[in-house]
Amino acid sequence: MESIIEVQNLRKTYRKRRSKEYVHAVSDISFKVNRGEILGLLGPNGAGKTTTIKMICGLLIPDSGMIRINGIDNKEKRLKALRHISAVLEGNRNLYWRLTVRENLEYFAGNRGMSRKDVIDQVEDLLLKFNLKGKENELVNRLSRGMQQKLAIAVAMLAESDVILLDEPTLGLDVETGYEVREILKAIVRDYNRTIIISSHDMDVIQDICERTVIINQGKIVTDDRVENLLKLFEIRAYTITLGDILNSQQQQLLLQKFPQHDYQQDTYQSILNIELAKSEGIYDLFDVLKLNNTPVEAIDRRTINFEQIFMKIVKGEKQDALAQSS
Amino acid sequence: MRWLNLLKANTKKEYIELKRYLPNTIAMLLTFYIIFVGMFAGIQLIGDPSTQDSNIQYAIVNYIFWFLSFMVINSIGYEIINEAMKGTLEQLSMSPMGMWRIMTVRLISTTFINLVIVIVLLYLSMATAGQWLNIDVITIAPILLLTVISMFGVGFIIAGISIILKQVQAFLQILQFILMALTFIPLSVSPVLAFLPFVQGIDMVREVMIHGAAFNQLQVGDFMILGFNALFYFAIGIGVFLYCERVAMKKGLMAHY
Numbered sequence: 001m002e003s004i005i006e007v008q009n010l011r012k013t014y015r016k017r018r019s020k021e022y023v024h025a026v027s028d029i030s031f032k033v034n035r036g037e038i039l040g041l042l043g044p045n046g047a048g049k050t051t052t053i054k055m056i057c058g059l060l061i062p063d064s065g066m067i068r069i070n071g072i073d074n075k076e077k078r079l080k081a082l083r084h085i086s087a088v089l090e091g092n093r094n095l096y097w098r099l100t101v102r103e104n105l106e107y108f109a110g111n112r113g114m115s116r117k118d119v120i121d122q123v124e125d126l127l128l129k130f131n132l133k134g135k136e137n138e139l140v141n142r143l144s145r146g147m148q149q150k151l152a153i154a155v156a157m158l159a160e161s162d163v164i165l166l167d168e169p170t171l172g173l174d175v176e177t178g179y180e181v182r183e184i185l186k187a188i189v190r191d192y193n194r195t196i197i198i199s200s201h202d203m204d205v206i207q208d209i210c211e212r213t214v215i216i217n218q219g220k221i222v223t224d225d226r227v228e229n230l231l232k233l234f235e236i237r238a239y240t241i242t243l244g245d246i247l248n249s250q251q252q253q254l255l256l257q258k259f260p261q262h263d264y265q266q267d268t269y270q271s272i273l274n275i276e277l278a279k280s281e282g283i284y285d286l287f288d289v290l291k292l293n294n295t296p297v298e299a300i301d302r303r304t305i306n307f308e309q310i311f312m313k314i315v316k317g318e319k320q321d322a323l324a325q326s327s
Numbered sequence: 328m329r330w331l332n333l334l335k336a337n338t339k340k341e342y343i344e345l346k347r348y349l350p351n352t353i354a355m356l357l358t359f360y361i362i363f364v365g366m367f368a369g370i371q372l373i374g375d376p377s378t379q380d381s382n383i384q385y386a387i388v389n390y391i392f393w394f395l396s397f398m399v400i401n402s403i404g405y406e407i408i409n410e411a412m413k414g415t416l417e418q419l420s421m422s423p424m425g426m427w428r429i430m431t432v433r434l435i436s437t438t439f440i441n442l443v444i445v446i447v448l449l450y451l452s453m454a455t456a457g458q459w460l461n462i463d464v465i466t467i468a469p470i471l472l473l474t475v476i477s478m479f480g481v482g483f484i485i486a487g488i489s490i491i492l493k494q495v496q497a498f499l500q501i502l503q504f505i506l507m508a509l510t511f512i513p514l515s516v517s518p519v520l521a522f523l524p525f526v527q528g529i530d531m532v533r534e535v536m537i538h539g540a541a542f543n544q545l546q547v548g549d550f551m552i553l554g555f556n557a558l559f560y561f562a563i564g565i566g567v568f569l570y571c572e573r574v575a576m577k578k579g580l581m582a583h584y
Contacts, residue, residue: 010495014578014579051579057421058421058461059420059582061573064389065403079423082421082423083423085421086421087419087421089414089418089582094411095416097413098344099343104345107339109336110332110335110339111336111337111419111422112422112423113329113332113423115335116332118333193542251473304512
């Protein structure tokens with residue numbers, strides 16, 4: 001697959017204010033983004049996500065390393081590279097609040113050298129697609145946070161760039177608008193064949209719309225993999241079993257021998273058993289224990305791991321353990 | 328064509344914002360007019376009656392040019408500060424046209440809009456003072472154009488400094504007094520001041536508007552100094568601006584305020 005963005009050995013160091021200390025915001029980061037891909041850039045606060053995004057946008061000059069956008073080195077030919085990129089940066093600071101929705105769209109298109117005539121049809125199309133029709137003559141400061149965010153994405157779309165970078169696109173949005181923004185992002189990739197890079201803390205957004213994630217921690221890439229691979233890698237065979245009776249002492253003894261990590265909570269009429277199996281066949285051993293006293297099984301629920309838990313495990317360095325176990 | 332689209336977009340934005348902040352614009356215009364009336368009254372009250380007419384004519388031209396230089400040079404500094412505060416400075420910096428081009432067209436549109444205001448202020452001042460100056464558009468236009476280009480250069484230096492430092496409001500306030508000195512001091516006092524930005528231009532405009540000089544009566548040497556100043560200060564301004572933009576991008580200062 002053709003890469004539209006190539007990031008190679010990127011480094012950026014900041015000097016702390018009023019101090020001689022340096023902060024390594026980004027240390028030797030390399031990754032590629034394929035055309036038409038949605039890439040999630042994840043990491044805890046201060047991991048280096050925004051610094052990486054700003055270097056790709058040409059807003060920050062890296063100390064060393066190289067960024068190629070559509071084959072153009074953005075250090076050597078910054079303005080040429082910028083033709084292929086547009087971005088919605090974090091917060092609601094991407095628009096002119098005293099201009100209307102339409103005026104903002106037309107102004108930013110003009111700022112990229114496009115004429116009003118060139119973009120008139122696209123403006124209408126985007127107003128419709130982004131549910132902003134009827135609001136086009138409204139001042140931006142009178143719009144809701146969600147509307148402003150949708151407009152900021154529409155402005156980035158109007159740039160006709162190949163790549164759109166979004167820094168925390170769902171931050172501060174309510175559930176409904178967050179969902180709407182997610183659907184819009186999916187439609188952008190589906191209908192317009194644009195490449196999207198999203199930096200977000202919202203794991204649902206990443207799990208829902210990204211094909212691949214790059215996880216950064218302390219300025220370094222700790223994972224670069226497809227979302228489904230990560231989900232598989234951290235898949236666990238953990239079960240919560242609701243029993244219609246309490247286990248007798250013999251059963252409890254056997255459980256302790258066969259499943260030393262289990263958690264058993266008993267109530268007056270029923271009990272709950274939390275168990276993690278190393279292999280799927282282990283479930284038969286469990287049934288043997290239950291059969292000893294014909295303990296009725298009321299429910300078996302498999303616990304799943306979500307992307308947020310995976311992220312936490314990766315950041316804490318548990319990926320290596322998972323890889324070792326799976327092999 | 329891309330330049331023209333950029334100019335159109337920015338002129339429209341300036342015009343819209345001027346309309347949306349109309350009370351602010353009117354208040355500013357009134358303030359400048361009231362200050363002029365105060366100055367005019369002062370000359371009439373305590374000035375030498377034998378040179379009163381000439382003093383008033385000088386006051387009108389100097390004051391109008393101070394207003395223009397103040398609006399053109401300071402406005403770009405304030406634009407940078409405002410864009411940084413609003414958070415849109417980074418969006419401007421991401422334009423493939425380059426921020427210096429956006430700032431150039433903003434200077435052109437600001438100057439154009441302010442010229443209209445200056446013309447209104449000029450005729451208002453002349454009517455108030457009852458002193459009608461020689462408005463020879465054909466002679467004044469090229470002088471004004473070259474003078475404004477050197478003002479752009481100074482504007483770019485201010486813009487560059489504003490990108491890095493942001494908190495330059497106090498400096499911009501002091502700058503208006505420096506500009507006042509440059510516009511009010513006649514070149515005859517110190518001819519070397521001709522090499523400072525826009526001083527030569529204002530002196531030539533004074534020759535036309537007050538003493539009625541025609542285009543062919545102006546010195547070729549004066550035009551050469553004017554042209555040199557325009558090129559020199561504009562080039563220096565762009566150079567300083569691009570350098571400051573690079574420093575801001577290296578240190579990550581673009582989004583800071």
